[in-house]
Amino acid sequence: MIQWRWLRSWEAVLVAALVIELLVLGAINPAFLSVENLLFSTSDFAHVILGALGLTLVVITAGIDISGVSIMGLASIVLGLSWVAGADIWVAVAIALAVGSLGGAFNGMLVANTDVNPLVLTLGSMFMFAGVATGLPGVLDLLGFKAYGAGGFAAYQYEGITGLPKEFTALAHGGVGWVPNPLIAVLLFALVLSLILHRTRFGRYLYLIGVNPNVARYSGVPVKSVIVAVYTLSAFGAAMAGVILTSYFTSARSDLGSEALLNIITAVVLGGTDILGGSGTVLGTLLAGLVLGFLRQGLLALGVSNDVIPIIVGGLLVGTVAMKLGLIAFNQRRGNRRAYQLEISETREGGGSPA
Amino acid sequence: MNRIVKNRELLVLVILGVLIVVIGAISPNFLRPTTLINIVNSSLFLLLIAIGEMFVILTRGIDVSTGAMAGLAAVILGVSLNAGVPLSIAIVLTLLTGLAAGAVNAVGVTAFRVPPIIMTLGSLGVYRGLMLLITGGSWIETIPHSIKSVAAFRVAGVPALIWISLAIAVAVAFALKNLKQARYLYAVGDNEEGAFLLGIPVKATIFSAYCLSGLFAGAAAVVFVAQIGFVPMQTGSGQELKAIAAVVLGGVSLSGGVGNSMSAVVGALFLTAVDSMMIFLKVPGFWNNAVGGAILLAVVFIDYRIRCAVRDQQQRARAREMDLSTLEKNNPAAGSASVMGKAT
């Protein structure tokens, strides 16, 4: 479903929502509203936006990928294990990103080559990646590698792989001026994805495939390779998120990001992307991610329990979609009535069409 | 296609049988009756959730909140029992909780036309949050003995819960084959527009599918609390994945219109048995997820290949039929393909 005008104004709505939200939260708790504080707090939810940005492109092709959260954990563990195995930390980062992207390629190949619902496929791979992430240290340990890092198995269970080099862990806590590095990563990724989506052939292919993959195929679009590529890209974003989380928490864990799924999908849907494919923008997802992130931060700062927040987010997710659908239906009906009345009045005024 | 489904359930049972024999050869303890009964017993939770999930998938929908609904219902059960509510009323409350949770999904999907994945993902979050809210974040550790004794009750050496669950599954299978309203589920999943045009109450059918999913999640919660005896925070977490895997394994098609409750039974048994087998093979527990995910992927992939083969076959049959029917010996001049724009 595309209503170009609607989409453009939806981003404006999001900006307005963001501004209002910040003002309201700031009014209740003025400390919240300092620029430094706001920028800093984005590090808490940067991983959600990173996951959501890549997912937006996948959803535009009428697909979906819920394994991103597992890829975050997988990337994190692979990072830790590579480093424990002796690799330079930055090489370990590269390996983590590569493995994560491979996971995405795996998803993409399954989606491209079968007609099975991508939801089910990525549901399966989500569990598979999570399982591999959890079990990998154990396997390597059995094989003789000291997979558990400095503290041994007991410490690993509790903290993950710790003792990562300072120059790496400083990454997520450092920044340029007041702007923290995670936020920079988010903005850069958003910029790149936005350029890809709106200005390149590949991006156009995504929309074409999302609207009708058969027509796309007949029109010469390389559907299969585009699908593999877009799932890979999305997984790369998730892997990046996993790396950043590892740096932020100074430990590599297999369960990083597992709570984020609901937030990621809500950000995509709230951002105006149609879950059924064919429309969506990167800017919308970015704005929606910010709206959601600050909402969570603000509520937490207000003392709202962590447990209630998923209720609010879940409600937002459903509410947005319901409202959007309702508004579209309402507009259509109103437009029809108006057009009919216009025709009637025209026919009455001057030579109408023959009966 | 029906033939393949029937074969599919048999096929899965056969594979299961083979696996049991193999594992039994490696570890003879596996073949003791107690073990096998335990496997069935521990599959009941998944089995009931899977039957609920089946209703939704039949209509070509999906429900990823079944685990959360079961968890919420379990919490309600624990809380009400601890508050002194009599067992039978508490069970009714639990079932009603599940039903209500399912009804919320139903309203979202039918009245507001929210795509099922979104609706149930949102309600997943809400129900998990509610669980945490009600319990204050802690496990419900003490449960009155009344419910636990239900699980202990045995008939002919086999836990009563097994008999009850299987009876439910059989009843559902019977209803699905013979009850008119149940057949509507298949029609809606097979061809929703066609069903609507024929006067089938599509919205009501889809509504009941989601409500049933909730109801069975509630029933699963009763079984869970009875068997486990307490309610941990992660109750139901991830069960929807396994339930979907179970029903697909057992022959329910994700595109709707195919399958029945025996698919859910067979699938749930298979997955639970595989979990047990891994224990017997001394594979560490955290591999369960990986194996579960891999099995689901393998199953749907094979399902896809089978469907391709069936479609191929149908096309060939249709081609042959067209071949035969174009064997015309009519006078070609009259009734030829249409002639446009030519005055004769």
Next chain:
Amino acid sequence: MPKVDRPAGPIENATVAPPLVSLKGVWKVFESVPVLRGISFDLKAGEIHALLGGNGSGKSTTVKILCGAHKPTAGTIELNGQPQSFDRPSDAHAKGIYMVPQEPHIFSNQTVRENLLIGLAGDARAYAERCERLARELGLTCDFSTCAGELSIANQQLIEIIRGLLRNARVLIFDEPTSALTIREVKSLFGQMKKLSADGIGIFFISHRLNEVLEISDRVSVLRDGVFVLSAATATLTTNDLVAAMRPAGSAPTKASEHVRSSASRSSKPVLEVKNLSGKMFHDVSFNLFPGEVVGLAGLVGAGRTELAEAILGIDQHVSGDVAISGQAAPTRSPRVCQRLGLAYVPEDRHAHGIFLELPGAQTISASILARLGRPFLSAKREGEIVAQFVQRLGIKLSSRSQLARTLSGGNQQKAVLAKALAALPRIIILDEPTRGIDAQARQDVYRLIHDLTDQGVGVLVISSELAEIVDLSDRILVMYRGRVAEIPRSQAGIDQVSAAVFGMAGEAAA
């Protein structure tokens, strides 16, 4: 045009009693576009009433309103003089109106019996006997416990008819019932329709096949742009009257063959060579296509022509044989590869394979040439230029760059698909039923385009079920029968001979 004997006309006292069903002043607006502008008509009991009209004229909408699938924006429906309001199709069923859709609504995983009986009020067993009797009378001979998905389209249609009769329908609506039927099945269907009308059932049917309309109907009404421009007894009409009525006001009739055909030079190399191509629906097909010529591929529905085209294009991978495009062997083909080699294909089903309905029409047109719009970033300016170029050349009525393809008329949609194919500057173009379901003006534009293309040296393969069209357009004619292709020599390429070959009676050339 031979006038065929028609069954007895409407019941005598129809002028006194109210008509079986009537529409009065019905308007329907979709997404701010008026599709029906105050139409009125009557259907009498026992009458077979045909509804003609080009794409976008409002035919489908009219019957959908009649059978309860849509509600009119304004106006009334009356049954036997009583005003009715239908909220859903089952309301219409309850009042005795039933539509047999163009594509039967079949539950492919359920049995035939279940398909027949589902949705009926009360106990299904009560209907079982009537069901079997109707099946016998109408010729539905298959086993009731087979999967409905395995039935032919004709049998699936019978299921729909029986469904209607089981609901005691007094008004049966057929939407393009013959488009997927073989000749024998069409004859059978018409026999059933005559029987039903003799029983007093009013029949309303949509068709675009004029000869069938003239053969079977008692009255004909022609819709154009949402209003009726003609409504008369069939006996008083000729083909020309109908064609004229459907033609947009002010345009003059042109024949496909006005163009002087340039002789294709045989000395040049073929642009398309197909050798021993075999697949599911065709065997051992071989032919060549030379630059600047039009080759027509005729055949009955189901002869395998689209399957052949899709095999050449590479959509269907399970084929054996060789294809060479522009002199280059192409063992592994895909639409993308073919495009690169210079082969374009305009699909038979434009909605399923040709056009992006939910995107601006401009994006359908540019879909095949995105690679040429700049690397790495697409140039919106260049895209606009190319789109404008083709919009003008093909006369596509596109009001703005952002107009969705869904809102275009059938003819304009087909032109957009054509533009997409042409934008890639192909040397060969395969047109599969290019004029199906489009209005006469657009049809002429397509013919003109084909001639322009051959003038430029493009090789054109036209697949069509309309023999006159093929005979007029083609330099050479191939006929496909039961999966095999044979060429008809030029001396014997009149309509009658082609028709005979299409039915497998090559050699019985009418003198």
